[in-house]
Amino acid sequence: MTPRPPQRxxxxxxxxxxxxxxxxxxxxxxxxxxQPEEAGDESETAAAPENETVDEEPSRxxxxxxxxIVAAVLILGGFATSxxxxxxxxxxxxxxxxxxxxxxxxxxxxxxLTSIDSDKVDENFDQVLDGATGEFKDMYSQSSMQLxxxxxxxxxxAHGVVVDSAIQSASEHTVVVLLFVDQSVSxxxxxxxxxxxxxxxxxxxxxxxxWRASKxxxx
Numbered sequence: 001m002t003p004r005p006p007q008r009x010x011x012x013x014x015x016x017x018x019x020x021x022x023x024x025x026x027x028x029x030x031x032x033x034x035q036p037e038e039a040g041d042e043s044e045t046a047a048a049p050e051n052e053t054v055d056e057e058p059s060r061x062x063x064x065x066x067x068x069i070v071a072a073v074l075i076l077g078g079f080a081t082s083x084x085x086x087x088x089x090x091x092x093x094x095x096x097x098x099x100x101x102x103x104x105x106x107x108x109x110x111x112x113l114t115s116i117d118s119d120k121v122d123e124n125f126d127q128v129l130d131g132a133t134g135e136f137k138d139m140y141s142q143s144s145m146q147l148x149x150x151x152x153x154x155x156x157x158a159h160g161v162v163v164d165s166a167i168q169s170a171s172e173h174t175v176v177v178l179l180f181v182d183q184s185v186s187x188x189x190x191x192x193x194x195x196x197x198x199x200x201x202x203x204x205x206x207x208x209x210x211w212r213a214s215k216x217x218x219x
Contacts, residue, residue: 091172094172095170095171095172096170098170098171098172098173098175098206099167099170099175101211102167102170102175102177102204102206102211103165103166103167103175103177103204105131105204105210105211105212106165106175106177106179106202106204106211106213107162107165107177107179108131109131109202109212109213110160110162110179110181110200110202111160111161111162111181112124112127112128112131113128113131113160113200113213113216114158114159114160114181114183114198115158115159115160116151116156116157116158117157118151118152118154118155118156118157121148121151121152122148125144125148128140129141129144131212131213132212132213132214133205133207133212133213133214134205134212134214134215135214135215136213136214136215136216137212137214154187154188154189155187155188156185156186156187156188157185157186157187158183158184158185158186159183159184160181160182160183160184161181161182161183161184162179162180162181163180163181163182164179164180165177165178165179165180166178168201172206173205173206174203174204174205174206175203175204175211176201176202176203176204177201177202177203177204178199178200178201178202179199179200179201179202180197180198180199180200181197181198181199181200182195182196182197183195183196183197183198184196198218199218199219200216200217200218201216201217201218201219202215202216202217203215203216
């Protein structure tokens with residue numbers, strides 16, 4: 001009857017071995033189940049930068065186009081501004097040039113207008129009419145015949161000198177000039193010359209590229 005105790009020990013050992021095996025299998029299943037979750041997290045983390053890169057890439061061409069448009073607008077604006085300033089400078093230069101040319105013509109014409117020789121009346125009148133236009137030419141033509149006879153009868157003579165001149169206003173085709181004239185006058189009644197000082201306001205008009213007097217005033 002002695003063989004029975006060993007049988008109990010064998011049963012205990014077999015039970016212990018089965019429980020250990022069950023624990024080992026559970027640990028193995030836990031480790032195996034955890035691995036897919038970690039792999040999924042890593043795939044999501046890796047996918048996030050790729051999505052950000054995809055979102056940023058389409059915005060870069062749009063930014064480049066916007067910068068190109070802004071640069072083009074600035075360049076065109078610069079050209080427009082410089083073109084306008086260049087045109088203004090050119091226009092100012094043209095007006096300045098017109099003013100100087102008209103003033104020179106007015107000085108010369110004022111000396112013709114205030115100089116007369118009773119022996120050369122017709123020649124003097126022709127010179128005056130040649131430098132006139134518009135209103136002043138019409139007025140002088142109408143009064144020239146009466147004035148001619150008066151100068152001849154009184155043996156009048158005069159010589160005018162412009163002592164100063166200035167531009168009152170100017171545009172490309174019309175310039176108003178102020179002139180200060182000293183005129184030496186003599187006639188049969190007063191043979192000794194006397195000096196008459198006068199101020200003349202003369203409007204000069206550009207007619208076919210030549211400056212002519214369209215209005216003469218004695219203010």
